[in-house]
Amino acid sequence: MTSSSRGSRRDAARARERAADRRRWLLPVLVVGVLAAAAIGAIVLTGSGDGGSSARPSEGPGGSASVAPGAGPVVSGAPLPVFSTPAGDPAVGATIPTVTSPTGSIAIDGRPKVLLFVAHWCPHCQNEVPLVQSWIDGGGLPADVDLITVSTAIDPNRPNYPPDAWLTGEGWTSPVITDPTNAVANAYGLSAFPYWVFVNADGTVAGRLTGELPMADLEAIIAGLAR
Amino acid sequence: MSTTTVELFYGILALIAFLAVGLLIVLRLAALASEGAAGAWASVAMMIAPNALTMAWVVALFATAGSLYFSEVAGFEPCTLCWYQRIAMYPLVVILAIAASRRERSGAIYGAALAAVGAVIAAYHVALEWFPALDSGACDPDNPCTLLWFRVFGFISLPTLALAAFLLILALLAIRITHHADQTERRTT
Numbered sequence: 001m002t003s004s005s006r007g008s009r010r011d012a013a014r015a016r017e018r019a020a021d022r023r024r025w026l027l028p029v030l031v032v033g034v035l036a037a038a039a040i041g042a043i044v045l046t047g048s049g050d051g052g053s054s055a056r057p058s059e060g061p062g063g064s065a066s067v068a069p070g071a072g073p074v075v076s077g078a079p080l081p082v083f084s085t086p087a088g089d090p091a092v093g094a095t096i097p098t099v100t101s102p103t104g105s106i107a108i109d110g111r112p113k114v115l116l117f118v119a120h121w122c123p124h125c126q127n128e129v130p131l132v133q134s135w136i137d138g139g140g141l142p143a144d145v146d147l148i149t150v151s152t153a154i155d156p157n158r159p160n161y162p163p164d165a166w167l168t169g170e171g172w173t174s175p176v177i178t179d180p181t182n183a184v185a186n187a188y189g190l191s192a193f194p195y196w197v198f199v200n201a202d203g204t205v206a207g208r209l210t211g212e213l214p215m216a217d218l219e220a221i222i223a224g225l226a227r
Numbered sequence: 228m229s230t231t232t233v234e235l236f237y238g239i240l241a242l243i244a245f246l247a248v249g250l251l252i253v254l255r256l257a258a259l260a261s262e263g264a265a266g267a268w269a270s271v272a273m274m275i276a277p278n279a280l281t282m283a284w285v286v287a288l289f290a291t292a293g294s295l296y297f298s299e300v301a302g303f304e305p306c307t308l309c310w311y312q313r314i315a316m317y318p319l320v321v322i323l324a325i326a327a328s329r330r331e332r333s334g335a336i337y338g339a340a341l342a343a344v345g346a347v348i349a350a351y352h353v354a355l356e357w358f359p360a361l362d363s364g365a366c367d368p369d370n371p372c373t374l375l376w377f378r379v380f381g382f383i384s385l386p387t388l389a390l391a392a393f394l395l396i397l398a399l400l401a402i403r404i405t406h407h408a409d410q411t412e413r414r415t416t
Contacts, residue, residue, distance in 0.1 A: 012266070026274065027274065027275070027278050027282065031282065031285060034240070034243055035240075035289075037239070038236050038237075038239040038240045038243065039236055041235065041236075041239045042232045042233070042234075042235035042236035042238075042239060043232060045235045046229060046231050046232040046235055119366060119368070121366075121374055122366035122371065122373070122374070123356075123359040123366070123371075123373045123374070123375065124359055124364065124365055124366050124373070125366065127359065153368060157302055158374065158376075159374070159375055159376060159377075185368075190368060191368065192363070192365035192366060192367060192368060193365060193366040193368060194365070194366075195365075210365040211363065211364035211365035212360065212364050212365075
C-alpha cells in the first residue's frame with residue numbers, strides 16, 4: 001500500500017469521524033422518536049381494534065372461573081392415584097370415581113368409555129380436539145363406546161376462554177362435563193393435558209395416557225377395551 | 228392504558244428492533260462485498276458505537292419494564308423458560324448502566340454473552356410456541372411454556388418480544404466491541 005493511499009484512507013476515516021460527531025444528536029432523537037411512534041401506533045391500533053390477537057375477556061391477575069354453589073360436578077368413589085407413567089400404572093384395574101353434573105355424567109353402566117380431559121388454554125388440547133372430532137366424524141368411534149370430555153383448569157384470564165365457545169367452534173359433538181373446581185380432574189389423577197383415561201365396561205381403568213395421541217393409537221386402545 | 232395497548236406498544240417496538248437488526252446485518256454483509264457499502268457501514272458503526280452501551284441499556288430497561296408489567300400488572304404468570312430469559316435480561320440493566328457510565332468496553336463483552344444466552348433461550352421458546360410437539364407433547368397443568376398469552380400482528384408473542392430485545396442488544400454490543408477493535412487496528416497500521 002502506498003503512503004498516499006494510506007493517507008487518503010486516514011482522511012476518509014477522519015471525515016467519517018467528524019460527520020459522526022456532527023450527527024451525534026441523531027441517536028437520542030431517533031430513540032425518543034421510535035418510542036413515541038410505538039406509543040402512538042399502539043393507541044391508534046387499540047382504538048381501531050387491529051393488531052392484537054389476545055383472546056382474554058378480562059384483564060387483571062388470574063383466578064378461577066366463578067361458580068355458583070352447587071353448580072359443579074359431584075364426584076363419588078375413591079380417587080385414582082396421580083398419573084405418572086403408563087408402565088406399571090397403579091390405577092389400572094381400579095374402579096373409576098363416578099361423576100354427576102348438570103352437563104353430563106360418568107357412570108358405571110356396562111359401556112366402555114374414553115375420558116378426555118382438556119384445558120382451553122393448552123395448545124396440545126387445541127391441536128388434539130379437531131383431530132379427534134374429524135376422527136369421530138369419519139366414523140372412528142365404535143357405537144358401543146362412549147367418549148366423554150371433561151373441560152377443566154378453567155381460567156378466564158388465560159387464552160382461548162371460555163372453553164364452551166372453543167369446543168362449540170370446533171364442532172365438538174361429545175358430551176362435555178364442565179369441571180370449574182377441578183374436582184373431576186383431581187379425582188382421576190390428572191397430571192398433564194390432554195389427559196386420557198380408558199375405562200372397561202365394568203368400570204375399571206384399562207389405562208391412562210397424557211399428551212397428543214395419534215388416532216391410530218386411539219383406535220388400537222379402544223379395540224382392546226373389555227366389553 | 229389497557230394491557231392490549233401495552234402489548235401493541237411492545238409489539239411495534241419488537242418489529243422496529245427486528246427491522247433494525249436485519250438492516251445492520253445486511254449492511255455489514257454488503258460491506259464485505261462493496262466499497263460503497265463498507266463506507267456506509269463504517270459511518271453507521273461510527274455513529275452507533277460511542278452510544279451503543281447506552282442504547283443497549285435503554286433496550287434492556289424497556290424489556291425489563293415490559294416483563295414486570297406483563298407479570299405483575301397484566302397477571303401473565305411467567306413459565307420456566309420465561310424465568311431463564313429474565314435471568315439473562317434483568318442483570319443487563321445493571322451491567323450496561325455501569326458499563327455505559329464508565330465507558331467500559333468489557334461491559335459490552337459481558338452484556339453480549341448474557342444477551343446471546345437469552346437470545347438462544349428465547350428462540351427455543353418461540354419455536355415451542357409454534358411447534359408445541361417439540362416438548363413433552365403435553366401441557367403442564369400449572370403453567371406450561373407452550374401457553375400463548377397473546378400474539379400481536381399474528382406472530383409477536385412474549386418470548387418474541389424478548390428475542391427482539393436480546394438480538395438488538397447483541398447487535399449494538401457487537402458494534403461496540405468490533406468498532407473498538409477496528410479503531411485499534413487502524414491506529415496500529
